[in-house]
Amino acid sequence: MAQGAPADRLVVRNLRSEDEVRAAIPLEDAGYSEEERASGAAMLYRFREAGHLFLGAFDERGAIVGYIMSTQCAAPLVTHESMGTHDPEGATVCVHSVCVSPEWRRRGVALMLLRAYTRSIREYNCRLAAAGSGRKLTRLAMLSRANLLPLYERAGYTVLGPSSVVHGTESWYDCILDL
Template sequence: MQTEGEIRTLSRGEVSAAWALEVAGYPAEEAASLAKLEYRQRVAGELFLGHFINGKLVGYICATRSIVDHYTMRCLEDHDPEGTTVCIHSVCVDQAWRHCGIALSLLRHFLEVVACSCPTARRVSLISHQHILPLYAKAGFTMIGPSSVTCGPDTWYECAIDLT
């Protein structure tokens, strides 16, 4: 399957396509609302990237910034443009395009964007279920341990990359 495409920031009008991927890819209790994705795109649009193939969104990654060093429930709700921790909220790929390298490509591109557009960022943090941890390790993240975040019935694990 051809996975070459374009990775770029999403426009306001493209957020609904990301939301469709979100609700298809996450259980209902874990999926972000359309309003939450619209907020993240509005306040941190430079951290909302999509992978497009033939003009169709097949995967995306979005994040906001936080003033705390670790991923918390507050990170899910607020964006602090002065924050030194970039908190990834979603890495989501269309079911038909999974296991093709798109998520890893998005993560690597995202880290390059953070390095260029967020010079004061010291860390990129995310939470993951255990079965997805190998993907994040491949992208260079280190698993810190169980997260304090509770969203859905399964345990979340915090992973991070220190940029400094």
Template sequence: MVSRNADNDQVVGFLCSTLTTADLVTEESMSTHEPEGKTICLHSVCVAPHARKQGIATELLKAWIQRLKQVNETNSFKKYNRIAILSRPGLVAFYENVGFRKLGVSKVVHGPEPWIDCILEL
């Protein structure tokens, strides 16, 4: 999903995700896509530097989450169970603000700083 500048149609933000059969983001799910998965791994929420601190990431996430809920409602079966993310500790409050729940320190290790598992049940 992308967010575009209304004036010039330039992309100012985007989300990147894959599906997994696991309940959380794992080392393996960071580099694979399992089409039959019911957990959406949100890998990136990116906003252009000049467009940050304007609520774009929040609105992009809210619109995306709403779209996923609509997909679940319009199918005869629940297509997606949850969205899972790995968050830096300083961004947990941002994700909680749009509905995610903090689970704790992730088993996934990338660099010296811990990652935090967060989920949003759909």
């Protein structure tokens, strides 16, 4: 168990296999209600289509303790459509899940992951530029519950206000981080 273990001892990297995605499913289940969480099939689809946007935190045994899962879309904000599709030409990264194992919560893992994720997307943009692709990711966008808004603000996101997206029973707020 992670009792007292600091988040800075974790290894942060992209997920490498579908087995690692399957290991993340219980974290998704623990982090969201049944009507809000992504199914295992949806998580595997997102990994297959946008594995470069799936970042995990792993403990010293190699077990996943947190992750961020995203896709790309052309819209400037997360939409219902973006939750089920990936547009590889889209300039917006739609963050669908930020999950941390219940045993690792309140130890700074989510904030550490969010900051590492922003760095990784900026590095990805540098690789795109170096390859001369002409493409660039311009924004991170997510939906947040009200109680998590301070966390996302500490990670550099701007809260735009209530979202028009209805997903489950709670109200959601649009948050963005322009790159």
